[in-house]
Amino acid sequence: MGKLDGKVAMITGATSGMALAGAKLFVDEGAHVFISGRRQDAVDEAVKQIGRNVTGVQADSANLDDLDRLFETVKQEKDTIDVLWASAGGGAQGRLTEITEEQFDTAFSLNERGTLFTVQKALPLFNDGGSIFMTGSNAALRGYPDWSGRDCGPTGREPAHSTAVPRRPGTKGPGTPGPYLRKQRPAAEFLHTALAAGTL
Numbered sequence: 001m002g003k004l005d006g007k008v009a010m011i012t013g014a015t016s017g018m019a020l021a022g023a024k025l026f027v028d029e030g031a032h033v034f035i036s037g038r039r040q041d042a043v044d045e046a047v048k049q050i051g052r053n054v055t056g057v058q059a060d061s062a063n064l065d066d067l068d069r070l071f072e073t074v075k076q077e078k079d080t081i082d083v084l085w086a087s088a089g090g091g092a093q094g095r096l097t098e099i100t101e102e103q104f105d106t107a108f109s110l111n112e113r114g115t116l117f118t119v120q121k122a123l124p125l126f127n128d129g130g131s132i133f134m135t136g137s138n139a140a141l142r143g144y145p146d147w148s149g150r151d152c153g154p155t156g157r158e159p160a161h162s163t164a165v166p167r168r169p170g171t172k173g174p175g176t177p178g179p180y181l182r183k184q185r186p187a188a189e190f191l192h193t194a195l196a197a198g199t200l
């Protein structure tokens with residue numbers, strides 16, 4: 001029996017990296033998983049890799065119309081969500097003295113605005129006792145000169161997550177993988193640990 005038998009999970013930005021590993025793990029644990037990504041070909045490839053109990057939707061998490069379409073698909077196919085993992089994120093690296101307005105707007109439109117509205121739009125479909133998991137960055141915990149414009153400092157993803165999380169029963173705080181984690185520990189191991197500890 002899997003830990004997520006009969007559950008419905010949505011993972012944004014799940015065509016590669018930690019979120020794709022997570023989608024595979026969730027399916028192995030019994031969930032039906034919806035995954036999203038910006039590129040249709042990458043979504044199709046990820047769906048192929050996961051192989052079963054998965055629905056892929058092309059959707060840019062920085063685009064609110066795309067987010068509406070994403071959750072409309074979940075509503076039509078399953079009508080409910082037990083686990084939301086808002087993982088879509090990223091942005092150009094750049095030192096404080098070099099960041100352009102466009103880089104700043106692109107990063108914040110996805111990492112902050114996109115994450116907050118992903119959670120907001122998921123809530124009407126959410127079962128009480130479900131889990132909301134958001135990928136943050138350890139750039140919010142310590143300074144990285146090259147990450148000034150994407151997810152560090154007082155305007156980073158952490159505050160947006162913190163204000164979004166406590167409003168729903170059973171939700172969890174943001175996860176902060178950090179660059180070293182992916183290199184030193186496989187993503188699946190990180191996720192297994194989080195599942196076992198009840199933080200996912």
Ligand SMILES: NC(=O)c1ccc[n+]([C@@H]2O[C@H](COP(=O)([O-])OP(=O)(O)OC[C@H]3O[C@@H](n4cnc5c(N)ncnc54)[C@H](OP(=O)(O)O)[C@@H]3O)[C@@H](O)[C@H]2O)c1
Nearest residue numbers: 013015016017018037038039060061088089090137178179
């Ligand atoms: N890896 C690290 O060291 C590290 C450190 C700190 C924080 N993080 C955060 O952890 C998360 C996952 O990182 P990762 O390295 O595992 O992932 P990754 O391999 O870089 O993959 C990123 C995923 O997000 C999708 N994506 C990017 N922009 C998107 C958008 N606007 N809308 C929807 N999907 C989008 C990508 O799909 P497309 O290519 O199709 O857009 C891809 O599936 C990100 O939020 C990242 O910022 C990672």
